[in-house]
Amino acid sequence: MIEVMIESEKIKIGLVEDQFLFRKGIRAILESNPKLTVVFETGVGYDIDRQLNEHSTTPDVLLVDLCLPQDKNHYPYGGMEVTKTVRSKFPDIKILILSVHNEHNFIADLIRHGAHGYLIKDADPQEVIDAILAVHTRGAFINNYTLSAIQQSEVKIIKTQNKNTLKNNDEKLSRREIEILQLICEQMKTEEIANRLFISIKTVNGHRNNLLQKTGARNAAGLVTYAVRHRLYTVD
Known part of the structure; x- marks a missing residue:
């Protein structure tokens, strides 16, 4: 039996990419799913707030190129600026950055400012689809490379912080919250966490909301950054 998805049930994608052929190519790949x-x-990001406000359908996930054309005053307005604007004015939209750059500092900074995931442009098409599904259902796409980038960036911050400060921050979290935080870092879905810990989905969501409030994180990706910074989770 062939399952046909109703259009309204599909994950709605927005593309912010200035390279026309690449944009059309990735659109074709995504719409084949x-x-x-x-x-x-x-093809531009500098008026993303106006474009989203005027568009009839709000996307669930935005795929955003890191390098985009300057605004009309010739100021840079790339993926970082789009991320900040969207997180401020459209907080329910998930942001997945696409880039040719794989420098750790780029990745960690974007995650800190609210991006939900980061992909290199030569990623396999299936990985792009998997990333979209992940940010939509779990709130973040953190592959091993991104996690390593976060960890290396946070090591520099850790070295400048007082150990007592780190300890005091950790003491804000209960043992159960730390346990759930670590499972979020493992990219587990809410239902999977509930099954693992033998608790309800409602309870998991309650702990997740407490974690966001206590840590000041914007999203699940921010929780991963917090966990790495406070040595609650490390890359094997």
Whole structure:
């Protein structure tokens, strides 16, 4: 039996990419998946708030190129600026950055400012689809490379912080919250965490909300950054 998804049930994607051929190519790849539909695309990011406000359908996930054209005043307005604007004005939209750059500092800074994931442009098409599904269902896509980038960046911050400060921050979290935080770092879904710990989904969501409030993180990716910074989770 062939399962047909209703259009309204599909994950709605927006593309912010200035390279026309790449944008059309990735659109074709995404729309070949029955779970996804592209509802918005643009080649510039500097008026992303206006474009999203004027568009009839708000995307669930934005795929954003890190390097985009300057704004009309010739100021840089790339993926970082788009991330800040969208996180401020459209907090429910998930942001997945696409880039040719793989420098750790780029990745860690974007995650700290609210991006939900980061992919290199030569990623396998299936990885792009997996990343979209991950940020939509789990709130973050943190592959091993991104996790390593966060860890290396946070090591520099850790060295400048007082150990007592780190300890005091950790004491804000209960043992159960730390346990759930570590499972979030493992990219487990809410239902999977509930099953692992023999608790309800509602309880997991309650702990997740407490974690966001206590840590000041913007999203699940921010929780991973917090966990790495406070040595509650490390890359093997």
